[in-house]
Amino acid sequence: xxxxxYERARRARYRIAAIPVxxxxxxxxxxxxxxxxxxxxxxxxxxxxxxxxxxxxVTEMLFGLGVGDRIIGATDHCDFPxxxxxxxxxxxxxxxxxxxxxxxAPDIVIATDLDRKDLAEALRRAGIQxxxxxxxxxxxxxxxxxxxxxAVGEPERAARQVREMQTQLDHAAxxxxxxxxxxxxxxxxEVWSDPLITAxxxxxxxxxxxxxxxxxxxxxxxxxxxxxNPEKVVEWDPxxxxxxxxxxxxxxxxxxxGRIGWSGIKAVRERRVIAxxxxxxxxxxxPRLVAGVRLLAxxxxxxxxxxxxxxxxxxxxxxxxxSAGEEESxxxxxxxxxxxxxxxxxx
Amino acid sequence: xxxxxxxxxxxxxxxxxxxVTMRVPEGEFVGLIGPNGSGKTTLLRVISGVLAPSEGEVLxxxxxxxTIGKRRLAQMMAxxxxxxxxxxxxxxxxxxxMGRSPHLSRIGRETRKDSEAAEKAMxxxxxxxxxxxxxxxxxxxERQRAFIAMCLxxxxxxxxxDEPTSHLDVGHxxxxxxxxxxxxxxxxxxxxxxxxxxxxAAEYCDRLLLLHQGRAEALGSPQEVLTAEIxxxxxxxxxxxxxxxxxxxxxxxxxxxxxx
Amino acid sequence: xNVRRGWAVFVVLLILLLGACALSLFAGxxxxxxxxxxxxxxxxxxxxxxxxxxxxxxxxxxxxxxFQALLRNPLAEPxxxxxxxxxxxxxxxxxxxxxxxxxxxxxxxxxxxxxLCTIFLVYALARTSSGAVPxxxxxxxxxxxxxxxxxxxxxxxxxxxxxxxxxxMWWLLGSLQALDWRPxxxxxxxxxxxxxxxxxxxxxxxxxxxxxxxxxxxxxxxxQTKKLFFLVASLMTGATVAACGLxxxxxxxxxxxxxxxxxxxxxxxVPASALAGATFLILAxxxxxxxxxxxxxxxxxxxxLGGPFFLFILRRRTSPYWR
Numbered sequence: 020x021x022x023x024x025y026e027r028a029r030r031a032r033y034r035i036a037a038i039p040v041x042x043x044x045x046x047x048x049x050x051x052x053x054x055x056x057x058x059x060x061x062x063x064x065x066x067x068x069x070x071x072x073x074x075x076x077v078t079e080m081l082f083g084l085g086v087g088d089r090i091i092g093a094t095d096h097c098d099f100p101x102x103x104x105x106x107x108x109x110x111x112x113x114x115x116x117x118x119x120x121x122x123x124a125p126d127i128v129i130a131t132d133l134d135r136k137d138l139a140e141a142l143r144r145a146g147i148q149x150x151x152x153x154x155x156x157x158x159x160x161x162x163x164x165x166x167x168x169x170a171v172g173e174p175e176r177a178a179r180q181v182r183e184m185q186t187q188l189d190h191a192a193x194x195x196x197x198x199x200x201x202x203x204x205x206x207x208x209e210v211w212s213d214p215l216i217t218a219x220x221x222x223x224x225x226x227x228x229x230x231x232x233x234x235x236x237x238x239x240x241x242x243x244x245x246x247x248n249p250e251k252v253v254e255w256d257p258x259x260x261x262x263x264x265x266x267x268x269x270x271x272x273x274x275x276x277g278r279i280g281w282s283g284i285k286a287v288r289e290r291r292v293i294a295x296x297x298x299x300x301x302x303x304x305x306p307r308l309v310a311g312v313r314l315l316a317x318x319x320x321x322x323x324x325x326x327x328x329x330x331x332x333x334x335x336x337x338x339x340x341x342s343a344g345e346e347e348s349x350x351x352x353x354x355x356x357x358x359x360x361x362x363x364x365x366x
Numbered sequence: 367x368x369x370x371x372x373x374x375x376x377x378x379x380x381x382x383x384x385x386v387t388m389r390v391p392e393g394e395f396v397g398l399i400g401p402n403g404s405g406k407t408t409l410l411r412v413i414s415g416v417l418a419p420s421e422g423e424v425l426x427x428x429x430x431x432x433t434i435g436k437r438r439l440a441q442m443m444a445x446x447x448x449x450x451x452x453x454x455x456x457x458x459x460x461x462x463x464m465g466r467s468p469h470l471s472r473i474g475r476e477t478r479k480d481s482e483a484a485e486k487a488m489x490x491x492x493x494x495x496x497x498x499x500x501x502x503x504x505x506x507x508e509r510q511r512a513f514i515a516m517c518l519x520x521x522x523x524x525x526x527x528d529e530p531t532s533h534l535d536v537g538h539x540x541x542x543x544x545x546x547x548x549x550x551x552x553x554x555x556x557x558x559x560x561x562x563x564x565x566x567a568a569e570y571c572d573r574l575l576l577l578h579q580g581r582a583e584a585l586g587s588p589q590e591v592l593t594a595e596i597x598x599x600x601x602x603x604x605x606x607x608x609x610x611x612x613x614x615x616x617x618x619x620x621x622x623x624x625x626x
Numbered sequence: 627x628n629v630r631r632g633w634a635v636f637v638v639l640l641i642l643l644l645g646a647c648a649l650s651l652f653a654g655x656x657x658x659x660x661x662x663x664x665x666x667x668x669x670x671x672x673x674x675x676x677x678x679x680x681x682x683x684x685x686x687x688x689x690x691x692x693f694q695a696l697l698r699n700p701l702a703e704p705x706x707x708x709x710x711x712x713x714x715x716x717x718x719x720x721x722x723x724x725x726x727x728x729x730x731x732x733x734x735x736x737x738x739x740x741x742l743c744t745i746f747l748v749y750a751l752a753r754t755s756s757g758a759v760p761x762x763x764x765x766x767x768x769x770x771x772x773x774x775x776x777x778x779x780x781x782x783x784x785x786x787x788x789x790x791x792x793x794x795m796w797w798l799l800g801s802l803q804a805l806d807w808r809p810x811x812x813x814x815x816x817x818x819x820x821x822x823x824x825x826x827x828x829x830x831x832x833x834x835x836x837x838x839x840x841x842x843x844x845x846x847x848x849x850q851t852k853k854l855f856f857l858v859a860s861l862m863t864g865a866t867v868a869a870c871g872l873x874x875x876x877x878x879x880x881x882x883x884x885x886x887x888x889x890x891x892x893x894x895x896v897p898a899s900a901l902a903g904a905t906f907l908i909l910a911x912x913x914x915x916x917x918x919x920x921x922x923x924x925x926x927x928x929x930x931l932g933g934p935f936f937l938f939i940l941r942r943r944t945s946p947y948w949r
Contacts (some may be wrong), residue, residue: 095785111784211793213733214801214921245920246796249805250668254656278805279674280667416842440845456832456890464833468845473826520844 066172067148071123073115073130076154076305078103080164081129083180083306084173092123099299099307121145127170131163131304154304156226157188164306180306187309188230191316195232204319206233207257207286210244210302211264215252219245223304224263231315233259253280259319260286262294263301293318367392367556368413368524372422374580375412381420382408384580392523393554395547397567399591400577401601406560407528409577413558414445414526426524440468444517445526446510458504458512459497462488465519484519491515491545507538514545525549527559531566543570568592568615576600592616635888639901643680646908650676653912655919674804679911680904681810682802682870685817685862687884687903688824688896690877692859695831695892696852697761703878704863706765707748707856708772709741713867715779716740718794722782733797734812734868741864747771749856758849761838764856799923800871802911809869816865820858821900828892831855835890875928876903879936886940906932 071092072078078097081090093106094115109123110116117138120128127148142149150170152163161181168177195203206228210216218224219240228235236255237247260275272292276282286292293315300311368390376382383405390396398406411417413424415431424431426442434442444465456464465487466480488494491514496504501512510530517525527546531539547570550557561567567574568588576584576591578600584591594607597618610617651672652658658666689704697706704710716736725732752759752767783794804810824831830851833841842848866873880903881895888898907924910931914922 211796212805213797214803215805216793216796240919242920246801246923247919248655248915248921249803250654250656250671250915253667253671279807280671283667414843416839436842436847437845440843443843445840445843460832460891464836464844467829467833470829472830 067125067127067170069123069125069127070171071109071115071120071125071128072097073109073128074132074152075099076303077129077131077152077167078106079303079305079307080167080180081171084168084171084176086171086173089171091125092120099303117141121147129167129170155221155223157184157230157308160304160306160308161185184306184309187313191231191309191313194316194320198232198320204233204258205236205255206259206261206319207236207252207255208261208263214246215249216244216246218263219243223308224301227301227308227312227315228261230312231319233315233319249278249280253284256284257286258289259291259293260284261296261301261315262292263298367394367427368558369425369428370413370422371425373409373412373419373424374421375408375417375419377408382580383412383419383577385422386575386577386580386582387422388575388582388585390556390558392556393550395550395557395570395572396559397571397574398558398560398577399562399564399567399574400583404577405580406577410445410526410528410558410560414443415439437468440520442522443524443526444520444522446513446517446528446530455500455502457498457500458488458493458515459484461501461512462493462497462515462519465516468520483521484515487515487518490518490549492541507534507542510534510538510542511545514542518549522555524556524558527557529560529562532562539566546570564592564597564618565610568617569610569613588616592618632888632894635894635898636901639898639905643901643905643908646905646912647676650679650908650912653916655916671804674807674810675802675911675915676908678802678804678809678813678870679907681813681817682866682873683876683880683903683905683907684821684900685813685866685903686873686876686907687880687899688821689859689862689866691881691892691896691899692824692831692855693877694881695834696855696859697765698835698837699765700882701878703874704859704866705772705872705874705877707745707768707860708770708775709744709860709863710867710872711772711775711779712740712742712744712747713737713864714740714794714798714872715775715782716743716868717797718779718782721794731808734808737868738812738864741860741867744771744775745857745860745864749853759852759856761852797871800873800925801921802870802873802907802914802924803921813865813869816861820862821896823854823858824896825893827851827854828896831892831896832890870924872925873907873928874925875932876907879928879932880906883936 068089070081070086070090072081072090073094075094075097078087078090078093079099081087082100082103087100087102090103090106092109093103095108095111097103097106107119107123109119115138120142125147127150128142129150129152131152131154139149139151148170150166152159152166154160154163161184164177164181164184165174168174168180208218208224208228210218210224217237217240218228218235219242220235220238221241222243225235225238236252236257237245240247272287272290272294275292276287281287296311296314296318300307300314370386370388373386374381374384382403386409398409400406408417412419415424415434415436418432426434426439431439462484463476463480466476466483469480469483470476485494488497491511493508493511493515496508496512501509504512525546530542530546534542543566546557546559549555559567559571561571571588573586574584574588574591575582576596583600584596592607594605597603597605597607603620606619606621607616608619609615651669654668654672656668658668662669686704690702693702693704693706694700696702714737716739717733719740720732720736723732723736725736748764748768748771749759751771752764754760754763779794783792830841830846833844833846834848834851834855836844838848841851863877881899884899884902885895888894907928910927911924913931914924914927
């Protein structure tokens with residue numbers, strides 16, 4: 020029999036009434052789920068024992084805090100200190116293998132620049148604490164160190180590390196203490212040559228240069244790693260050129276001088292092209308960066324004993340990841356790369 | 367002029383043309399006829415040099431075809447293809463001038479002599495009045511005449527045609543074949559043409575080669591080749607042959623089947 | 627088309643090219659006063675870039691013309707046969723082997739080598755037993771080889787431990803920066819030789835557009851011509867990619883625009899496209915390096931400028947030159 024008008028109206032009412040009921044159930048359900056997973060920012064009471072690191076700098080930090088043995092997963096690029104190479108791999112920078120990650124059942128995942136927002140969500144829902152760090156300059160680096168220290172239950176050690184790093188930076192600052200702001204050397208950083216890429220004002224390198232007593236030529240460009248017109252370098256006329264990649268030839272200055280239109284640049288004329296410092300010292304936003312700062316500061320502000328010292332200082336300061344790796348553990352130690360001969364001995 | 371000796375040809379392992387032998391004297395208008403798939407187009411491609419025979423050889427003026435250089439061959443022989451690619455908008459004159467390529471050196475430019483040859487060809491093919499129109503703008507029949515003019519600009523001694531009338535209306539069919547016949551008679555240009563329509567073949571050709579499953583079934587004048595008995599054998603069709611009321615050449619009279 | 631109009635177009639194109647050069651000399655972040663032009667290092671840098679743009683623009687445009695004629699396809703362009711993927715792979719190999727960096731021939735040389743290997747691979751795969759290279763097979767072979775090499779490149783870049791390889795992505799985006807004469811040294815000979823051959827043999831290209839059999843009947847050695855032009859166009863493309871990375875749109879759009887104006891006769895189309903391609907790339911590069919404080923990848927600019935301009939031409943002129 021065909022449904023009457025009243026029948027149909029009754030069914031319609033049921034349907035309409037069902038909506039808020041279903042809606043309420045859904046909200047309840049979601050609320051329960053949310054309760055199960057720890058909320059954002061809420062820290063686990065006990066220090067994390069099973070740690071996955073999704074950045075080489077984080078790995079270095081963890082080893083520096085003495086909890087390297089607690090790391091159960093690291094990225095393909097985590098190679099410092101040497102013990103880090105033995106840690107099982109979970110993927111590339113910011114691109115972890117999700118299954119691997121979950122199968123390791125970590126307490127905490129520490130990352131910088133987590134590209135995949137859905138991954139962060141998934142971790143949260145699964146009850147795995149995620150610590151996302153932003154490390155764009157030294158202030159943020161120290162802050163990150165403290166956060167990591169809290170998460171792994173080593174707050175005092177973290178504070179000590181930060182103090183050490185700050186001390187190293189202060190030592191570096193002494194090298195140019197007396198120099199007025201407008202006499203600080205202008206540094207052009209070349210991150211890549213084809214096309215020409217430099218470090219802009221928002222990059223960590225910019226902070227490194229500032230702490231080393233230089234001024235980043237590209238400071239006014241508000242980007243991390245902009246591609247720039249080589250004409251700009253001629254315009255800026257930097258005092259020093261820093262190459263952040265290893266070149267094959269030993270004579271970086273001559274190569275750069277061979278570039279069209281660059282022969283008149285101050286840095287080229289005075290052969291102040293730094294090409295022998297390992298890129299790792301500058302490109303890894305981590306604890307070893309302070310060593311990079313000291314190296315750079317020493318090169319930017321050699322003692323005024325004469326021009327001869329500038330070029331002879333170079334081989335002594337040839338510090339690569341290898342020699343930094345000779346240090347006992349990652350992070351900043353008392354013993355940094357040996358100061359250049361002729362530098363004032365630090366107090 | 368043209369001589370085929372025991373020519374067999376095909377694509378890959380499959381032979382489409384088997385053991386065909388034929389002599390075409392200069393100035394003759396020869397028609398290639400036969401059912402679908404009998405190898406007419408394949409044979410024409412062997413004659414034009416595009417397809418190499420697997421057995422036997424083709425001689426052009428007593429020289430084996432494969433020994434004649436491509437340019438030299440194009441100076442002697444022109445071929446009107448069945449499908450005409452026309453997406454690029456050249457003018458009729460530009461297309462006709464392309465027919466002069468075999469007579470120019472690789473990097474040479476056209477000279478007055480070439481322009482004159484082109485003009486003559488266009489006049490012969492009756493496309494002189496549309497010489498500056500674009501190929502994309504003219505009708506199918508006009509396009510075909512333009513390509514005929516291109517072939518004529520080559521000043522060939524032998525012209526090959528592959529079903530030249532298959533997509534033309536009766537008026538254009540006749541005018542095209544009349545043109546070719548006129549050139550054949552007046553300039554002595556040898557013509558070898560593949561025909562689909564037996565009556566057209568009978569009207570215009572001096573001799574016919576009838577192919578059946580790749581073999582030469584009959585070779586001779588239209589009267590000799592187009593008999594009801596042969597047509598029945600080859601085409602499996604019952605027809606009457608009568609003399610054409612106007613020309614006296616054989617004419618195939620068709621009628622619908624008796625029982626349907 | 628009557629002869630006089632043909633000449634007029636060339637004169638206009640030449641004037642446009644020279645105008646573009648002049649404009650480009652003044653385009654850039656810094657202003658160079660007229661009096662200092664002769665000695666300014668910045669002007670020297672701009673001249674190097676203009677020369678590179680001319681070479682790349684002419685090479686890519688004529689490459690596009692050749693591929694469109696050979697493949698008889700209006701969508702054909704220089705990268706359709708996979709040469710760009712091979713060059714990219716070569717560049718990545720150079721970086722992995724540590725051969726990149728200032729003053730070393732590494733990246734351009736290996737990129738060019740990669741392009742050459744790709745050409746031979748594509749060609750060898752498309753060849754039939756009789757030595758002929760049918761066009762549809764060539765196209766298929768090129769697309770497949772390009773896709774495979776491209777995926778190998780992506781695989782290497784994404785799984786590599788070398789952070790430098792991420793920079794190959796920047797290289798691939800294309801740039802007309804000329805820090806030294808290397809890019810010019812690598813691309814100029816190939817492009818110049820290619821242009822010369824294409825201009826001299828442009829009538830053969832006309833014949834090819836009729837179809838392969840008609841062209842053969844007109845006396846052209848079709849297989850030999852295909853091989854030659856294929857090699858020439860691929861070499862020009864490979865040299866350009868090795869010197870500048872990938873610059874899209876020029877090889878596709880410029881031939882069409884020029885054809886709409888000057889017609890399909892390749893004896894005019896080839897030189898006109900060379901001039902137009904050079905002009906276009908000079909203008910695009912001037913834009914790419916002066917508008918923002920950073921350099922915009924040139925491929926972005928060519929798409930941005932070329933696309934709408936082409937649409938404009940297509941709609942304005944009811945040109946008889948394209949159906």
